[in-house]
Each structure stands twice: as C-alpha cells, then as structure tokens.
Amino acid sequence: MPLNLNAKWLAIAALLLASLGLTGCSELLFRQTCVGLAKDMRYCLAPLPHDFAPPTDKPLTKPTAKPAIMASQQTDSNIGVSSPQSFSQKVSIKVGKESHELLTQLELEGERMTLVGLAPLGQALFTLVYDGNTLSSEQSVLLGDNFKAEYLMAMMQLIYWPEQSIRAHLEGGHLVTGLCDTVGGNQSDTLVDTRMNTIPCRQIYSQDTLISKSALQTHVVQIRYQQNVGDVLWQAHISLTMPQAKFELEIEPI
Template identity: 90%
Template sequence: MPLNLNAKWPVIAALLLASLGLTGCSELLFRQTCVGLAKDMRYCLAPLPHDFAPPTDKPLTHPRIQPATESTTKPAIMASQQTDSNTGVSSPQSFSQKVSIKVGKESHELLTQLELEGERMTLVGLAPLGQALFTLVYDGNTLSSEQSVLLGDNFKAEYLMAMMQLIYWPEQSIRAHLEGGHLVTGLCDAAGDSLVNTSSCRQIYSQDTLISKSALQTHVVQIRYQQNVGDALWQAHISLTMPQAKFELEIEPI
C-alpha cells in the first residue's frame, strides 16, 4: 500500500534530522521495499542491474520519456563496471559520500557508504563524527535495517536506499519499478551546453500531471547532476529536491 506523502514524509524526514547524532544499542528490523513519493505514486526497490551502461560521451540534448534504445545515450552509473549475467555486480564496489539533508529550515549532514556486491546492496549511515547510525541491506527481495534503538520504530532510513536507486540506477530499471509516475530525463538548463561540465536532470512526474495540458506542470522529484563530461554518475555532485515535501538532498562524493 503506497504511503501518504503529506502524512508520512515530513515525519520521516524530521525523525532523520533529529536523530543523526544518536548512538546506542542496535536492533534488527525488516523494512518495506516500496516507499511513497506522492499520492498514488510509489517506488519499489529494484535488484542490482546486470548490465550497467557505459559512460556517455555527450550530455543529453532533449528530454525523453521512453527508455533509450542505444546504450550510448544512457547516463553512466559506473565508469568501468564488470557484471555477471546471473549474479549482478561481480566484483565489490564501494562508494563514500557526504550527504546533506534539508527539510524546511532544518538541516543536517551525515556520511554514507554504499556497497554493491553480487545481488546485495548495503547502505551504511554514520554521524559526522563517525558514530554508526544504521546499516541497510537489500538482497533483491528483502530489506533489513540494523539501527540504533534510539532512532525508534518510525525511523524510515529505507527512503535513503530508494533515493540512492532513483539517483544512480539505469533509467529502464527505475521505470520498471516506478508506480503511478513517469521519469523524464534531459538537460536541466542551458548550463548543460558547457564543454566542461554537464547539468543533466531526472524528473519524476505524476501521471495526472503529464496528462494535464496545464503549463503549471510540477515535478514530484527532481535530480540534478553536476559532473565533468565523461564522468560516471558516482563522480557527480547530486542535488535531489521534492518540492511538495520541502525536502532537499545533496550528495558529494568523497
């Protein structure tokens, strides 16, 4: 059942911001694998892709809604990723990031470590001083969370796991696991014409918004990538915004 964004998300985000400095005994919880993004829209965690796309040589020039048919037009998720057709990522991959979260006027920072191996996706959250906050493990079917008991049962760290996939997973994978919404990709603005940096975007709209002919079409989620030409998405500075929730997420590679 989709979560109600207006009722759930502000509480989730507030709990996250309020709890970043907490430490203590941990508990193991099993989490849902689908998260609500808006009314009648949700994203369900996808397995690790078996065929990550190669790096792009040029930025996107036109927004598109349908999946690309040529691999050269897909944004890169890894610069050089070896995969196995049966077991997902064949060699371990690890990425460290500094994450800034802002909800309304509240803001905080944490460190994350994202690890990919086989069909297993692990996301570890640390406070700025290094205290362990949570460890999320997704094996393609179930999502488990080991986290400080002080975070409470209402702490929904799985939203961060979902956001990581919306940011880094190939477009066709996101579309296959997005319910009640449409993913549109393209240049964010004129800055994307630069030969030095690209500014590409992923935007998620509700189905009702795309059907409407109104000029006031607003996205539910926007992800902006600032990166050098030819860089993989893991090397990009990421800005994710959810205007309805007054939520902003900034990711800087470490």
C-alpha cells in the same frame, strides 16, 4: 485518519535529522521495499542490474521527450553486480528550515546492496542491506520504530540506477531524463535540447501529467547532476528535491 503524504515525509526527515549523532544498542528490523513518493505514486526497490557499470551510464546527457510510461524489457535473470563496488559520500538533508549532515558508504556486490549511515564524527546510525527481495535494517534503538531509512536507499536507486530499471519499478509515476535548464541561477522544470546553461537531470511526474495540457506541470522529484569529471556519474555532485514535501538531499562524493 490517513497521514497527509507531505506530513509523512516531513516526519521521516525530522526523525532522520534528530537521529544524527545518536549512538546506542542496535536492533535488526525488516523493512518494506516500496516507498510512497506522492499520492498514488510509489517506487519499489529494484534488483541490482546485471553488469552494473555506473561510470558508463550515459543516458543522462541525451534529452528525451516526455513519453508514456514504457514497459521495461529488462528481466531479472542474471541479476547481480559482476565486481564489488564501493562509494563514500557526504549527504546533506534539509527539510523546511532544518538541515543536517551524515556520511554514507554504499556497497554493491553480487545481488546485495548495502548502505551504511554514520554521524559526522563516525558514530554508527544504521546499516541497510537489500538482497533483491528483502530489506533489513540494523540501527540504533534510539532511532525508534518510526525511522524509515529505506527512503534513503530508494533515493539512491532513483539517483544512480539505469532509467530502464527505474521505470520498471516506478508505479503511478512518469520518469523524464534529459537536461534541466537554469535561469538566473534558479531551477526550471523544463527539459531542453541544448547544453547551454543546462545540466543533466531526472524528473519524476505524477501520472496525471500524462493527460494534462498545462504548461505548469510540476515534478514530484527532481535530480540534478553537477558533473565535474567527464561523464562519471558516481563522481557527480547531486541535488535531489521534492518541492511538495519541502525536502532536499545533497550528495557530495568523498
């Protein structure tokens, strides 16, 4: 019997939470580069964009209507980051009522994306390396074969990659960017055209919402950017939620 998608996400997150603080011998594994986000929806890791310059990625502050999924004009020629970039982050993960923290180091160089995970006290948990084609994972054997750290790398791309690249590698989903409204401190699913009580936001809907006329369309993924330093995306405090999976991810730059 196929595993319910929500149960699968809960299992993945539970394994991640249980793993924090564990150390031991490591093993090298090769991972899938596509991860499921919902029924009939998945995201496949994208190559590093050419001349990737996160601090100048401005589309988040410009609301867009909900268009049909666009065919990307981006090609994979001349792919690669022109100069090495490195970002340290504190990551908080919550699934249901359980929560934990880890430290991550994200490095971008040439065509290589490397994500290193550490427990709060500095013990190595995993190292993921994506070269634009294959994804390898060196991780503690104590994490077990069911540990799917590639989901965390996919989330990093959903958060930071240019929207054109995400649309080109999102299957069965619909990306909307703009400003998310806040009402009484609670999150709203509505993208609005005013900056009053709003913050930059990305939302991913299922393909079904393209033909739905309901005003109660629910996002599968929502990413909110609490930006404190101009438009520097990589210095933003970020919140990613997946309501159906009861999954929350908080990223705070270090």
